[in-house]
Amino acid sequence: MRALDEYLQFIHMQLSQIENTQRGNIEVAANWVSSALQQDKFIYVFGSGHSHTLAEEVFYRAGGLARCIAILDGKLMVHESASESTEWERKEGYAAEVLQRYAITSGDILIVVSNSGRNAVPIEMAMEATRRGAKVIAISSSQHSGSVSSRHSSGKKLSDVAQLTIDNSAVAGDATIDIPGLAQRIGPTSTITSAFILNAILVGAVEHCVQAGKPPEVYGSINSDAGAVNDAILKKYKGVIPHL
16 A cells, blocks of 8 residues: 555645645735725636546535636536547637627626646736636646646746746646656646645635634535525526526
8 A cells, every 4th residue: 555655645745735835825816806805796606627627626516605606618528528628728819709708897706727837828817817807816836837838829827927926836747656666656646736725715704704704605515404505606696696
């Protein structure tokens, strides 16, 4: 079980790194999100490829904010064609096409998750949201991003166009564990650490809102006794929030 122990150690180490080096950025992000919620704005979350799971992580779930909106596009996800999604996330101009379906506006927050921060779609998502007046928070790996070149014609990476970047502490290439006899590493960590960062931001934001006397709407578990709470949220936001 050496590999399992090593993987656990990696996760603990990276979460500790985030606590020690990124807490200030997480608190800034929480303040931004809290301010947006208190002004009845929305929190959008986007990622392409496997990073799209982070958008789903905070959308329509137990303990999740009602005003979180996942930006989801089949071509950028892995369930239709995983290999083609790799090509689509590199296409300049496609982010603007996707965002035509989402009413991001001034005062909203967009959180973009991209481990490498090098592909065109996440970069242009940040650019377009900024143009619309939203604040953009990037969750990325500084080590991975720093080891590769941009695939965007501007030469910029996600961290160059976001107003705030939070390092998820993932290593270059994401996978962490060497198994003797296997050429490639296994044990990626970015989903775990990015999910922690996302939820830490929202936990902090909700605390600020409650302290300000403006508690936000939060989903309960659909498999508990939260039906009435969830029904009221759905009645209010059906037709307003995509994908509900």
